[in-house]
Amino acid sequence: MAYVIVDTCTKDKLCIEACPVDCIHPKEDEPKFEEAPQLFIQPEECIDCGACVPVCPTNSIYVLDELPANLTQFAEKNAVYYA
Ligand code: SF4
């Protein structure tokens, strides 16, 4: 499955600190950080632990199955970032 970040993300990096498998990017020291509109979860590395969800102040992280209908495109947007 994998968790998905949507465009209300403010890039405050709190989820990066909470993720035990380091699958949220770009990080601040990566070249694409400034230009990225939001952060993205690498779907093949995410272990579905849910640790990122409660730390997100903007409620921008969803488990794939619970993405609201108007946000389903973000599953692909997260994956495409890593393509
Ligand atoms: S915690 Fe939420 S707002 Fe902050 S970077 Fe992660 S997804 Fe974006």
Ligand code: SF4
């Ligand atoms: S669910 Fe767990 S593994 Fe997946 S992005 Fe969030 S903290 Fe990382």
